[in-house]
Amino acid sequence: MIFNFISGNCTPESAALADLAVGERGILYDFSLSHDVAEYLMNLGFVPGLEVTVANSGPGGDPRIYRVDGTEVALRKELSKLITVLPVAVAAY
Amino acid sequence: MTPISELTPQEAATAQAYRTVAVVGPPNSGKTTLFNRLTGLRQKVGNFPGVTVEHHTGVLKMNGGREVALIDLPGVYSLTPKSEDEKVTVDVLNGDMDGIPRPDAIILVLDSTNLNRHLMLAARVIALGLPTLVLLNMADELHNQGGHIDVLSMARQLGTPVALVSAVSGQGLGAVQNFMSSAARAPEPLELPVVQDARLCREWAVRVGAKAHYHRPATPLWTRRLDSVFLHRIWGPVIFGVVVIGVFQTIFSVGQPLSNGLQFLLDRSAVWMSVVLPHGVVQSLLVNGVWKGTGAVLVFLPQILLLFLVIGILEDSGYLSRAAVIADKTMARVGLNGKSFIPLLSAYACAVPAIMATRTIENKRDRTATILIAPFMTCSARLPVYTMIIAAFIPNHPLLGVFFGTRAAAMLGLYVLGFLMAVFTAKLLKSSVLKSKDAQFVMEMPPYRWPTMSSLLLRLLDRCKAFVYRAGTVILGISILLWVLTNFPMHNGQPPAIQDSVVAMVGKTIEPAIRPLGFDWKIGVGLLTSIAAREVIISTLGTLYGVDPQSHSMDLQTVLRHELSPAGAIALLVFFAFAMQCMSTIAVVRRETNGWKWPILQFAYMTAVAYVSAFIAFRIVNLFWT
Numbered sequence: 001m002i003f004n005f006i007s008g009n010c011t012p013e014s015a016a017l018a019d020l021a022v023g024e025r026g027i028l029y030d031f032s033l034s035h036d037v038a039e040y041l042m043n044l045g046f047v048p049g050l051e052v053t054v055a056n057s058g059p060g061g062d063p064r065i066y067r068v069d070g071t072e073v074a075l076r077k078e079l080s081k082l083i084t085v086l087p088v089a090v091a092a093y
Numbered sequence: 094m095t096p097i098s099e100l101t102p103q104e105a106a107t108a109q110a111y112r113t114v115a116v117v118g119p120p121n122s123g124k125t126t127l128f129n130r131l132t133g134l135r136q137k138v139g140n141f142p143g144v145t146v147e148h149h150t151g152v153l154k155m156n157g158g159r160e161v162a163l164i165d166l167p168g169v170y171s172l173t174p175k176s177e178d179e180k181v182t183v184d185v186l187n188g189d190m191d192g193i194p195r196p197d198a199i200i201l202v203l204d205s206t207n208l209n210r211h212l213m214l215a216a217r218v219i220a221l222g223l224p225t226l227v228l229l230n231m232a233d234e235l236h237n238q239g240g241h242i243d244v245l246s247m248a249r250q251l252g253t254p255v256a257l258v259s260a261v262s263g264q265g266l267g268a269v270q271n272f273m274s275s276a277a278r279a280p281e282p283l284e285l286p287v288v289q290d291a292r293l294c295r296e297w298a299v300r301v302g303a304k305a306h307y308h309r310p311a312t313p314l315w316t317r318r319l320d321s322v323f324l325h326r327i328w329g330p331v332i333f334g335v336v337v338i339g340v341f342q343t344i345f346s347v348g349q350p351l352s353n354g355l356q357f358l359l360d361r362s363a364v365w366m367s368v369v370l371p372h373g374v375v376q377s378l379l380v381n382g383v384w385k386g387t388g389a390v391l392v393f394l395p396q397i398l399l400l401f402l403v404i405g406i407l408e409d410s411g412y413l414s415r416a417a418v419i420a421d422k423t424m425a426r427v428g429l430n431g432k433s434f435i436p437l438l439s440a441y442a443c444a445v446p447a448i449m450a451t452r453t454i455e456n457k458r459d460r461t462a463t464i465l466i467a468p469f470m471t472c473s474a475r476l477p478v479y480t481m482i483i484a485a486f487i488p489n490h491p492l493l494g495v496f497f498g499t500r501a502a503a504m505l506g507l508y509v510l511g512f513l514m515a516v517f518t519a520k521l522l523k524s525s526v527l528k529s530k531d532a533q534f535v536m537e538m539p540p541y542r543w544p545t546m547s548s549l550l551l552r553l554l555d556r557c558k559a560f561v562y563r564a565g566t567v568i569l570g571i572s573i574l575l576w577v578l579t580n581f582p583m584h585n586g587q588p589p590a591i592q593d594s595v596v597a598m599v600g601k602t603i604e605p606a607i608r609p610l611g612f613d614w615k616i617g618v619g620l621l622t623s624i625a626a627r628e629v630i631i632s633t634l635g636t637l638y639g640v641d642p643q644s645h646s647m648d649l650q651t652v653l654r655h656e657l658s659p660a661g662a663i664a665l666l667v668f669f670a671f672a673m674q675c676m677s678t679i680a681v682v683r684r685e686t687n688g689w690k691w692p693i694l695q696f697a698y699m700t701a702v703a704y705v706s707a708f709i710a711f712r713i714v715n716l717f718w719t
Contacts, residue, residue: 037533042291043170044537045210050295055317056324058418063431063534065324065418070207070309072320072538074418074431079533 017052017066018081025053026085028068033082041083045069052085111197111273113162114153115185118202119214120168121539123230125149127202127260128165129551131269148181156270164196172217173289178452186221198224198277200269205229205257206240206310212298215251217288219280225253226272232257232264240310247305252281261545316411316540323415333419336412337438340403344442344473348396355395359388374580377588382576385632387569393628394560396473400442401556402549408435409544414536421534427516428523430454430534433463437515440470444678446556448685458529462522464682465695468673469515471508474627478669479507481631485650486662503666510670514702567676571625575618575636591637610668610707611661611715623674630669660714664707672703 020026028048031038045068046052055072057064063076118124132151149165166185167178174180181190188195201218203211208229219225229235229242235257248255254275256268286297301307322328363384370376407413413435421431432454440447447467454460471479489498523529578596580588591597599621600614607617615637619630631649638652657665673679673696682692 039173039291040170040535042295043213044535047292047295056320056329058324058421058431059326059330060422063418063421065320065538067312069210070312071210074414074421074534074536074538076421076425076430076534079535 013087014084015087016081017075017083017085018064018077020054020085022054022057022064025051025088027088028052028083029086030084031082032084033079037079044073045071046073046083051088111161111277113164113194113196114198114200114273115164115166115196116200116202117166117182117186117214117218118168118230119170119204119211121537122168122202122204122211123260124168124202125165126545126548127200127228127230127258127266128163129548130260130263130266132163153269153273155273157274161273163200164193170214171291172214172221186218186223196223198226198272200272201225201227202230202260203227205231205235205242206238208242208302208307209295209298209309212301213291213294216286216294216297219251219253219282220285220288222279224277225280226268227251227253227255228265228268229255229257230260232259233262234313235310238310238313239308241306241308242302243305243307247301247307250283250301250304252283313540319541320415320538323412324418329415329419333416336407336416340400340407340438341441343403344396344400348399351395351399352392356388356392359384359392363388377580378573378576381636382573383569385572385635387565387572388632391561393473393477394557396476397442397560398553398557400439400473401446401553404439404442405549405552406544409542409548411539411541414538417536418538425534427519428528429459429462429519430456432534432536433459436463436467437470440467440472443472443474444468444470444675445559445681448678448681451685456529456533458523458527461686461691462519462527464685465522465691466515466519468675468678468695468699469511469518469671471511471670472627472675474675475507475669477628477631479504479666481649482653482662482666485653486657486659507666507670510667514671518698567625568629571622571629572632572636575622575633579636596637609711610664610704611658611711612665613656615656616661616665620668620674625674625676627669627674658715659718660711663714664711667710668703668707670703671699671706673699 014029015026017026017028028046028050030048031041031046033041046066047069050069053067055065055067058074061077063074064080065072065074066080116124116128128149128151131153148167151163151165153161153163155161164185166182169179169182172179172183172186174183184190185193186196186199199218199221201215203215215227227247229244229247234240235242242257244255244257254268254272256265258265258268260266284297286293288294323332363380366384367376367380370379404413407416416438417431417434419431420434424430424433433451435453436447436450439450444467447470448464451460451463451467454463483500483503487500487503489500491498492502575596578599579591579594581595582589582593588594596618597614600618603617603621604612604614607620612620615634618637619633622633623630634653635649638649638656653662679692679696682695683689686692
């Protein structure tokens with residue numbers, strides 16, 4: 001596992017992707033994932049700095065579909081809780 | 094567009110004659126539609142040597158009559174050889190794949206409505222240095238939804254020819270002909286990112302797009318609207334249930350009459366053949382051996398094609414990906430994920446394409462587990478066996494109105510039985526030998542699209558060929574072999590009494606082993622021949638009882654009632670629900686798992702489960718049904 005604990009990862013505003021509510025947006029910031037998985041997600045559109053929106057989900061709210069970089073990708077909660085996002089306003093600043 | 098005729102003689106002389114061109118693109122870029130459009134019926138399917146990845150090769154006819162081989166490579170997001178699909182793509186492009194010549198050039202297909210992401214693959218492909226044509230597909234969607242791109246600027250930056258095309262309508266595809274007859278030149282991009290770094294590739298893609306005034310079109314609203322219905326908290330699962338039931342309903346209500354019609358034609362032609370052909374050994378071989386044997390299998394063709402058609406429509410429209418999301422939670426309970434749902438649903442048609450469809454599951458252990466449980470799903474080859482035995486032994490009493498009687502309940506029970514055994518086996522595998530640490534489910538949702546007639550038809554044609562080929566080889570061979578075994582040794586040119594034939598000797602040898610299940614030697618022969626394919630037991634019993642003077646005037650159901658006890662019949666149903674009697678499945682498992690280990694284990698396991706369950710069923714029914 002590669003843990004990218006860059007300073008600022010623990011800013012009060014950062015949140016796990018899994019914790020966003022349906023319809024909420026965030027800016028992708030960091031992955032606490034192995035290099036291979038992170039690379040795979042990036043090729044699918046989960047590139048840090050891009051905006052991600054929470055869309056529909058399967059029954060019971062898991063897995064959820066995320067709108068990112070012009071596409072929609074379904075992820076399970078166990079994965080999306082390892083992805084850190086920043087609030088849209090902060091990242092824009 | 095510049096057809097060959099417009100080239101100057103000098104240009105035509107220097108034009109490099111491409112022989113092999115690879116088609117590369119990310120999933121959902123419309124690559125396969127384009128490939129079908131370019132090659133039509135001039136394509137064939139094969140496996141890359143040594144690996145389990147399937148590929149299509151096709152022939153593109155040039156304006157001048159020259160032919161170019163096109164290789165359709167698996168859809169990939171990047172060229173880092175991590176998954177098997179990507180490794181194959183990289184190997185083929187580098188010329189490291191045995192039996193496949195290194196491509197002279199590449200056609201790269203990208204979705205023009207999502208270039209920021211799809212251009213990431215372009216960086217990696219261009220870096221290979223092969224002459225490349227970049228096709229920006231789905232031009233019609235780009236324009237209709239208010240998108241824009243400057244193709245010339247894009248071509249300048251990438252250093253390759255670029256064309257805006259629509260594989261569905263054929264718009265702009267003249268560029269392919271033009272590219273094939275142009276001089277081969279390696280790409281000369283203005284700049285390339287470090288291709289291993291996804292982040293840098295993405296930044297480069299945005300820069301290239303911005304310089305080419307790329308304006309991404311709005312996501313079509315109706316995809317979101319449809320999703321808000323299909324993935325609705327309550328309606329989503331309801332629609333999911335309706336779709337699954339609808340798939341089965343279609344096969345029974347539409348497929349069954351078609352099969353019956355085909356059966357009628359086959360029976361009539363058999364009668365006609367026995368009238369036309371002179372009486373004797375040849376007539377018997379052709380009518381009873383060849384025609385009736387293969388015919389018994391061919392009658393399922395309508396049902397199988399129908400199922401593939403329905404699943405094809407669901408897949409091409411984009412619904413199956415949503416179904417996978419809905420099913421994921423449930424699949425997680427047995428240790429699998431939503432991606433296993435699609436293969437398992439197709440396994441109700443036939444385990445062979447289902448096992449091939451497991452390729453979309455990245456996790457190797459999940460994939461193996463799915464392959465191992467798929468044959469427990471009630472495939473269409475079991476249907477005729479179930480139908481025959483149920484019709485012979487279970488009287489039809491209405492249970493819930495006229496539409497749901499005891500026979501329908503028995504049939505449903507067998508479906509449930511297979512499903513439960515699949516669930517049990519999955520749990521068993523996923524908690525022991527195939528336990529995986531991080532179960533992941535990452536799946537891109539393609540936008541909803543109308544399925545195109547041509548791609549559906551090509552798919553059906555593929556399946557039809559495979560099925561008829563099987564009927565014409567394996568099943569024909571077994572039918573003839575069985576006919577020979579039942580008609581020899583001959584005495585004075587007359588076939589022997591069935592009890593004295595070779596086949597009876599074989600059957601009686603294994604009889605002690607199957608006695609405990611309530612089967613006699615004739616059923617035993619049926620079990621042996623049906624290892625080739627389940628439905629073969631019907632033609633086998635038809636032949637065995639047909640040549641027996643005591644039963645040849647009765648229909649198969651009446652004979653069965655005479656020959657088999659009710660307990661034996663139930664045991665036979667249970668045996669068929671669990672046993673892996675299908676050579677095609679064994680062959681495809683060997684191919685997909687790259688060795689004999691899994692198919693042998695699977696065959697042994699399923700046969701053992703079938704034997705023990707049939708034995709238990711026989712004992713229980715004997716207690717209550719006297």
